[in-house]
Amino acid sequence: MRTGSLPDLTAIFKRSPGRAEWAFLFDLLPSAALLVDLRTHQIHLGNAAAHSLTHFSVGQLSGRPLNEILIELTPQALAKSFSANKTSWHTPLRAGSGRPARIEVSAHHLGSESDFAVFLLQPHRGSSLEDEMLAQRFQALPVLAGVPRQPDLRAAILQALQAGQLLTGATTLAFYQIDSDHQRLCRKYIWGLAESLPDELPLNEAENLRVTYTWQPGARPFSELHRCAQTQDFAYLASTPLDPQAAYDGILVVADQIGDPPDHFESMLELLASTIGVTERHTRTVRVLESKLQRQMQTMSQTESIQDVVNDALLFVTPALVVTDLNAKAEALLGYGQDEVHGHPLTDILITSRPILSEIQEILANPAPRDLGNLRLTRRDGQTILVHLRLKPYLMGQAIQRLAIVVTDLSREEQFDRRTQQLEQQAQLGELTAVLAHEIRNPINNISSALQLISMTLSPQDALQEEIQRMQGDCERLEQLMRSVLSFAGSRNYQMDALELNHFLQALVPRWRSRAARTGAEIRLHMPETEYSITADRIAFEQVFTNLIGNALEAMSAPGGIIGIRVGPCDQPGEENLVGIDVSDTGPGIPQDMADKVFAPFITTKLRGTGLGLAITQQIVNAHNGRIDLESFPGGTLFKIKLPIRHENKPL
Known part of the structure; x- marks a missing residue:
C-alpha cells in the first residue's frame, strides 16, 4: 500500500516543536495525515489534505477520538494490531459531509520512546462508501432474518442491534425497556458506542417517544435522550417504539456523532423495531407455552406416579367416552393392555351387570363426582367380579377435559365375607356336632355293654357270638369316630x-x-x-x-x-x-x-x-x-x- 514518504521528524520531535511548526510540517506531507496521541487515542492535529479528505476543519479534528473518524480503529483494535505488528488497515472513514470514500490507513510511530504516531490516510481505489453501505445492508438481511431463531431474548435483541448497525451505518444503538418495578425505563441492551446514552430514563419518557422521530442539531429537544444527544454533540438521534400503542414494551434508539441519517432511515428503524417486537412476543409466548408444558408434564408425571401407587384401577376417557389411559391395576383387573384399549369406546371395555351409560352422560351434562355403588364387572376372560365404581370429571374452565373412572376390586372382600359366613356356619355345625357326639356316645356305650353281657350269657360256640363281635366292632368304630369329632369340634388348651x-x-x-x-x-x-x-x-x-x-x-x-x-x-x-x-x-x-x-x-x-x-x-x-x-x-x-x-x- 502506498503511504507516501514520511520525513525523519525525530530530531524535531525531541526539540518539542510548537503547534504551528507541526501544522507547517504536516502540510508538507503529500498524504492526508493525523497526529494521534496513543495515550488518549485522540487526534492532536490534522493537515490540509486531511481536511480535504474528511471535510472536517483543523479545529474540528483536533481533540476528537480517532475512532470517531476511523470507526474500526478503536483503542482495543489498535492495541491488538500493534501487538501483532500490524500497522495498516482498510477501513471506512466517517466524513463531515456524510459522503466519504473508503480509505487505506497506515500508522508510523515518532520514535521508539514517543507516545505519538502519524496516521496517513489515502482514498481506497476500489468501491465508494455508498457501495460499501449497500453491501453492508445486504449483509444485514440474513443477520436480521436469524434474529427469531436465537435461543434466548438477549441474544436475539443483540443480533437485531448488530443488523441495525449494518443497515444504518450508525455507531450507537440501544434498547430501552421498563424495569421490573415499573418505575423507569432502563437501557437493557447496547451495541457500538451506546455507553454515552443514559442508563435510565424517567417513566414518562415513554409517552414522549410513542412515535418514530429523528432529532438533529437545531431541533428542539423534548426528551431526555434528545438533551443527552445535544450535550454529546451527536449528529442525529432517532427513536421508535416496538409498539406505538404500548411504548412501555420497549424503545429502540439509533444515533451517530457524524454525518446525516441515510436514506429511508425511519423505515429501517421501524423494520428493526418490528423484528425485535415480534421476537420478544414470540419469546414471551414460547416461555408461557414452555411453562404450561412443564406444568402439564409435572401434572402428567404426578398423575402417572399416583396411578402406579393407588390400589384402585383407574381408567381415563374423553367426553366422547373413548379410553385414553389406564393404570397397571386396571390392566390386571380387566385383563387388557394399555395399547389394546387406547382409542376404544368405554362400553367395549367396561361391561357391568347394570347399564351405567346414562349415569355417565348425566355427569357429562352436570359435572360433579358421583358414586355408582357396587355392581358386577365382567373381565376379559369372562370371569365376573364384584367392584365399586366412582366417577370423577376433570375440568378445563367450564368444559370437561376428561373423566376418571375409579374401579375398586371387591372380590377379595366378597370372598372374605363368604369365607366368614362359611366359618360361622362351620362353627355352629361344630357346636351341634359336639352335642350330638356327646349324646350318641352314651347309647353306644350302653349298646356295647349290653352286647358284652349277652355274649357272656351265651356259650362260646353259639352262632350269635360272631354277630355279637361284629356289632361290638361297630360300636368301637363309632366310639372312635365320636372321639375324633369331639377332638376336632371342641376347643383345646395347648400346653406350649x-x-x-x-x-x-x-x-x-x-x-x-x-x-x-x-x-x-x-x-x-x-x-x-x-x-x-x-x-x-x-x-x-x-x-x-x-x-x-x-x-x-x-x-x-x-x-x-x-x-x-x-x-x-x-x-x-x-x-x-x-x-x-x-x-x-x-x-x-x-x-x-x-x-x-x-x-x-x-x-x-x-x-x-x-x-x-x-x-x-x-x-x-x-x-x-x-x-x-x-x-x-x-x-x-x-x-x-x-x-x-x-x-x-x-x-x-
Whole structure:
C-alpha cells in the first residue's frame, strides 16, 4: 500500500516543536495525515489534505477520538494490531459531509520512546462508501432474518442491534425497556458506542417517544435522550417504539456523532423495531407455552406416579367416552393392555351387570363426582367380579377435559365375607356336632355293654357270638369316630413349651418301627446336625405324626414301602426363621380331585377312615403358627410342615 514518504521528524520531535511548526510540517506531507496521541487515542492535529479528505476543519479534528473518524480503529483494535505488528488497515472513514470514500490507513510511530504516531490516510481505489453501505445492508438481511431463531431474548435483541448497525451505518444503538418495578425505563441492551446514552430514563419518557422521530442539531429537544444527544454533540438521534400503542414494551434508539441519517432511515428503524417486537412476543409466548408444558408434564408425571401407587384401577376417557389411559391395576383387573384399549369406546371395555351409560352422560351434562355403588364387572376372560365404581370429571374452565373412572376390586372382600359366613356356619355345625357326639356316645356305650353281657350269657360256640363281635366292632368304630369329632369340634388348651425336634422325633419314630416291620415298610429319619427347637404342645404333635405315619403305613399295602421324615431349614425367601419337616411315603399317591380337599373334615380315601385325621393335623399345625401342604404324585405323597423356630429370648 502506498503511504507516501514520511520525513525523519525525530530530531524535531525531541526539540518539542510548537503547534504551528507541526501544522507547517504536516502540510508538507503529500498524504492526508493525523497526529494521534496513543495515550488518549485522540487526534492532536490534522493537515490540509486531511481536511480535504474528511471535510472536517483543523479545529474540528483536533481533540476528537480517532475512532470517531476511523470507526474500526478503536483503542482495543489498535492495541491488538500493534501487538501483532500490524500497522495498516482498510477501513471506512466517517466524513463531515456524510459522503466519504473508503480509505487505506497506515500508522508510523515518532520514535521508539514517543507516545505519538502519524496516521496517513489515502482514498481506497476500489468501491465508494455508498457501495460499501449497500453491501453492508445486504449483509444485514440474513443477520436480521436469524434474529427469531436465537435461543434466548438477549441474544436475539443483540443480533437485531448488530443488523441495525449494518443497515444504518450508525455507531450507537440501544434498547430501552421498563424495569421490573415499573418505575423507569432502563437501557437493557447496547451495541457500538451506546455507553454515552443514559442508563435510565424517567417513566414518562415513554409517552414522549410513542412515535418514530429523528432529532438533529437545531431541533428542539423534548426528551431526555434528545438533551443527552445535544450535550454529546451527536449528529442525529432517532427513536421508535416496538409498539406505538404500548411504548412501555420497549424503545429502540439509533444515533451517530457524524454525518446525516441515510436514506429511508425511519423505515429501517421501524423494520428493526418490528423484528425485535415480534421476537420478544414470540419469546414471551414460547416461555408461557414452555411453562404450561412443564406444568402439564409435572401434572402428567404426578398423575402417572399416583396411578402406579393407588390400589384402585383407574381408567381415563374423553367426553366422547373413548379410553385414553389406564393404570397397571386396571390392566390386571380387566385383563387388557394399555395399547389394546387406547382409542376404544368405554362400553367395549367396561361391561357391568347394570347399564351405567346414562349415569355417565348425566355427569357429562352436570359435572360433579358421583358414586355408582357396587355392581358386577365382567373381565376379559369372562370371569365376573364384584367392584365399586366412582366417577370423577376433570375440568378445563367450564368444559370437561376428561373423566376418571375409579374401579375398586371387591372380590377379595366378597370372598372374605363368604369365607366368614362359611366359618360361622362351620362353627355352629361344630357346636351341634359336639352335642350330638356327646349324646350318641352314651347309647353306644350302653349298646356295647349290653352286647358284652349277652355274649357272656351265651356259650362260646353259639352262632350269635360272631354277630355279637361284629356289632361290638361297630360300636368301637363309632366310639372312635365320636372321639375324633369331639377332638376336632371342641376347643383345646395347648400346653406350649420348648420342643427339640431332633430328640422328639428320635424318641417317637422307634415306637412305629415294629408296626412298620409287620407290613414290610421302613421308616427313615434324616436329621440335621443343627438342633432345631420350636414352641409346641408335645402331646398335640405326637397326634400330628401319629396321623401322618399311620396314614402312610395304611397307604403302602405292598411290602417294601419307605416312609421318610426329614428336618431342615426352609430355603424360600422370607422363610429364614422357619424350620421344615417333610413326611413322605412311596404309596400310590392321592388322586388330584381328592388332593385339593384332603384337609377338609370327613374326607377320606380309606374304607374304614373317619376323614378327620388330616383335618385335626392341620388344625394343630395352624394353632402353632405353622402351615402344612400336600404334594402328591403317582408313586408317592409328601406332606410339608413349616413351623417358626424358637429363639431363646422369645417368651413361651
